[in-house]
Amino acid sequence: MEPVKVGLLGMGTVGGGTVNVLHRNGEEIARRAGRGIEITHAASRDLNKPRICSTEGITLTTNPNEVVENSELQIVVELIGGDTLARDLVMKAIANGKHVVTANKALIAKHGNEIFAAAQKKGVMVAFEAAVAGGIPIIKAIREGLAGNRIEWLAGIINGTGNFILTEMRDKGSNFEDVLAEAQRLGYAEADPTFDVEGIDAAHKLTILASIAFGIPLQFEKVYNEGITRITREDVESAEQLGYRIKHLGIAKKTANGVEMRVHPTLIPERRLIANVDGVMNAVLVYGDAVGPTLYYGAGAGAEPTASAVVGDIVDVVRTLTSDPENRVPHLAFQPDAISDIPVLPMDEIQTAYYLKMRAQDKPGVLADVTRILGDRGISIEAVLQKEPTSAGEQATITMLTHVVMEGSMNQAIADIEALKSISGPITRIRLEHLNKK
Numbered sequence: 001m002e003p004v005k006v007g008l009l010g011m012g013t014v015g016g017g018t019v020n021v022l023h024r025n026g027e028e029i030a031r032r033a034g035r036g037i038e039i040t041h042a043a044s045r046d047l048n049k050p051r052i053c054s055t056e057g058i059t060l061t062t063n064p065n066e067v068v069e070n071s072e073l074q075i076v077v078e079l080i081g082g083d084t085l086a087r088d089l090v091m092k093a094i095a096n097g098k099h100v101v102t103a104n105k106a107l108i109a110k111h112g113n114e115i116f117a118a119a120q121k122k123g124v125m126v127a128f129e130a131a132v133a134g135g136i137p138i139i140k141a142i143r144e145g146l147a148g149n150r151i152e153w154l155a156g157i158i159n160g161t162g163n164f165i166l167t168e169m170r171d172k173g174s175n176f177e178d179v180l181a182e183a184q185r186l187g188y189a190e191a192d193p194t195f196d197v198e199g200i201d202a203a204h205k206l207t208i209l210a211s212i213a214f215g216i217p218l219q220f221e222k223v224y225n226e227g228i229t230r231i232t233r234e235d236v237e238s239a240e241q242l243g244y245r246i247k248h249l250g251i252a253k254k255t256a257n258g259v260e261m262r263v264h265p266t267l268i269p270e271r272r273l274i275a276n277v278d279g280v281m282n283a284v285l286v287y288g289d290a291v292g293p294t295l296y297y298g299a300g301a302g303a304e305p306t307a308s309a310v311v312g313d314i315v316d317v318v319r320t321l322t323s324d325p326e327n328r329v330p331h332l333a334f335q336p337d338a339i340s341d342i343p344v345l346p347m348d349e350i351q352t353a354y355y356l357k358m359r360a361q362d363k364p365g366v367l368a369d370v371t372r373i374l375g376d377r378g379i380s381i382e383a384v385l386q387k388e389p390t391s392a393g394e395q396a397t398i399t400m401l402t403h404v405v406m407e408g409s410m411n412q413a414i415a416d417i418e419a420l421k422s423i424s425g426p427i428t429r430i431r432l433e434h435l436n437k438k
Helices: 013-024 026-033 083-096 103-122 138-145 160-172 176-186 200-214 235-240 304-321 364-374 407-418
Strands: 003-008 037-041 059-061 073-079 101-103 151-157 245-254 259-269 281-288 293-301 351-360 382-388 397-402 423-432
Touching: 013 026, 013 151, 013 304, 026 037, 026 200, 026 304, 037 200, 037 304, 059 397, 073 304, 073 351, 083 101, 083 103, 101 103, 101 304, 103 200, 138 151, 138 293, 151 200, 160 176, 160 235, 160 245, 160 281, 200 245, 200 259, 200 364, 235 245, 235 351, 235 423, 351 364, 351 407, 364 382, 364 397, 407 423
Parallel strands: 003 037, 003 073, 037 059, 073 101, 259 423
Antiparallel strands: 151 245, 151 281, 245 259, 281 293, 351 397, 351 423, 382 397
């Protein structure tokens, strides 16, 4: 049987890793796929750029349209990133009857509904395992391995840069700015780290995971998003004293009222496995009603970890080249006509526990005023830490953990507390999740 011919859009880190994995493991991959797989064409902006792979046998071009319009190619792999040119090229590849594999989370999160509809109409596949958590096969796990479950919730460390920063802040007692500079020096963070540290990257990935878990349309614009730039060394230390660790989580939950989709710094009990995922590693905890909690851990980025997922998708496409479209695994796990438009809850309506930190005058009655305001809003306190001032005139630091309450009530309580003359500056609020069953 003739090998399947593949074209690459993008020959950077992941593209080079994909070529290397296919070359090194070609015989084993062919045994799994049932046919050989060859990368015969690739598009790159700079044909003379040094690469991590050999380009022998690959026809290179600077024009990506030559790849998507090549009649010899059955699969196009999109690895250029972004959601403008990439969208146009993917839609053109689909229109030309080609299957698509992509590692582009922004593309799927923002335009996936349109892309999948076009692919279904044309009878081709769009595979995107590498778009979330690099080499961890989390999409396949939820979409196929857990297909017998009703997914209750999932929570993931799905951005390695943010996890590296928080790990270094904890382990070395460093400030956010210093660790960010170190992450940039090591190549873990871009010169403009906004997508990573402000949670945009994680929000793209959470959008995809929530859709697959709950059978809802992709709705990136409804994800609540909060970054880690305001987390201080003191917050990390206080969390440790209370038995928690701070992680930047993407959380999706299905409730009786709708779906929660949120990305924000989160306190997690230090005994939880996911609380001990450090450095640039990723992990996703998924709770299914039948299986209970399952944890998926591994490299969330890098040339070959991501290429592992890309090649896995190519193998899946090759295996199904001869099957009817209606017999293939649905893009978003549920059959297209069974996607439910369950409402996504606004942040004011989600319920969680909280870590609160405030600066207060060191005098009698201040703590009583704060607890009274919380009590008036139905907010009960689990723990309190008070750091006494070390010199005259210095303010005390009060740290609290609350029990579960609705976000809207907490917003009102924080506004009332900040209005007290004895409280100085804004209150630091970090959400807290125990991640135990439901």
